[in-house]
Amino acid sequence: MTTFNYPSTAATATRLLKRFGAPAELIRADGPPVYNPETGTTEPAETTVQTTAAVFDFDQKYIDGTLVLQGDKQAFCAPGQRVEQGNKLNYKDDTGSMRVAQVVAVKPIAPAGTPVLYVAQIRG
Numbered sequence: 001m002t003t004f005n006y007p008s009t010a011a012t013a014t015r016l017l018k019r020f021g022a023p024a025e026l027i028r029a030d031g032p033p034v035y036n037p038e039t040g041t042t043e044p045a046e047t048t049v050q051t052t053a054a055v056f057d058f059d060q061k062y063i064d065g066t067l068v069l070q071g072d073k074q075a076f077c078a079p080g081q082r083v084e085q086g087n088k089l090n091y092k093d094d095t096g097s098m099r100v101a102q103v104v105a106v107k108p109i110a111p112a113g114t115p116v117l118y119v120a121q122i123r124g
Contacts, residue, residue, distance in 0.1 A: 021054035
């Protein structure tokens with residue numbers, strides 16, 4: 001029985017995203033809290049990693065007003081960096097401006113445990 005080459009599929013997805021997508025940044029709140037003396041509060045430390053993403057509007061039929069809201073977008077992200085709920089995605093919108101959106105849901109496409117693509121719902 002032959003096995004399917006999932007790493008090759010992941011490399012193809014990355015190549016296509018680099019060709020048709022755009023560089024983006026994932027911002028993760030994954031460090032110990034940092035005290036901000038100006039506000040008197042603690043804020044989570046953030047780590048920024050580079051990725052590649054293609055961002056699209058949701059088709060109108062998926063916007064139900066509960067899980068998917070008007071203005072939500074769908075981001076297809078390269079498998080090189082794990083995308084998780086709560087991350088922020090810094091990406092170029094269709095006008096060329098940089099935008100930051102919150103990842104509200106993510107679905108990893110990972111057959112046989114090998115991430116090939118991350119499909120994220122972003123808001124903001």
